[in-house]
Amino acid sequence: MWAHTPWQGRFLPHPLGPDERLRAYASWCNAVEGNTTFYATPDARTVASWARQTGEDFGFLLKLPRTVTHERRLAGGEAELRAFLDAIDPLGPRVAALWVQLPGSFGPGDLPALAAFLRTLPRTHRVAVEVRHPAFFTQERAARLLEGVLRGARAEWVPFDTTVLFAERPVTDAEREAWTRKPRLPRRTRALTDRPFVRYIGRDDAERTAEGWRPWIEVFRTWLREGRSPTMFIHTPDNADALALARRFHDEVRAGLPELEPLPEPMPAAPPTLF
Known part of the structure; x- marks a missing residue:
């Protein structure tokens, strides 16, 4: 990937x-x-x-x-x-x-x-x-x-949270393909260990994806306060914005939990210029 x-x-x-x-x-x-x-x-x-x-x-x-x-x-x-x-x-x-x-x-x-x-x-x-x-x-x-x-x-x-994907009819080719391949199951937010893993797929619209992960924000804050170390994997049907969305999710969790360390600055996609 x-x-x-x-x-x-x-x-x-x-x-x-x-x-x-x-x-x-x-x-x-x-x-x-x-x-x-x-x-x-x-x-x-x-x-x-x-x-x-x-x-x-x-x-x-x-x-x-x-x-x-x-x-x-x-x-x-x-x-x-x-x-x-x-x-x-x-x-x-x-x-x-x-x-x-x-x-x-x-x-x-x-x-x-x-x-x-x-x-x-x-x-x-x-x-x-x-x-x-x-x-x-x-x-x-x-x-x-x-x-x-x-x-x-x-x-x-x-858990593989696909609830947002299936909440509305698909509007892009990638969403239509995802509808035929992804499981349609209820959201599950219960952790069994100190290392929960969550898979989440939203929509090709970044704002709709972010709106759909709102329930997970407080779940992750709660897990972190409990001393757990959760991992969230963010997907969209075309995954075009997945990297930026993953960091956005981290930032939104951290907004209510400032003791959570920020992610380091990513490698720039292009070399610096003079102007």
């Missing part, structure tokens, strides 16, 4: 070589979703580049391979899981959490498989689980059972 074309020359310097793009992104945001690891386990050179371009306080939320979560449904993918864990090991503390995103068909009846799988993961890594089956959001018993499994493994439940 740090190579997103609309950001180049606008938020990030352009041109930049592949081994510099993440460094530029990391000057804007201190965490990133590792979605590419869902499709392929990165090779040693790639992981070394990620480590070289980021400090140890940068966080990767790395999605487990789809062979493990979707094709094997958490059973029988030991070799693929081990290869993945070995590959990301050089990132060390930069691995904010292992992201277990489960398919929409993975429901309450599959919780024993999830519990067994979580017991196999190394305790050296935090774990964050994203579910998409409607029962976990609409049935209290199903939610309680899932929370019990996650608490037993000290794992977090990652």
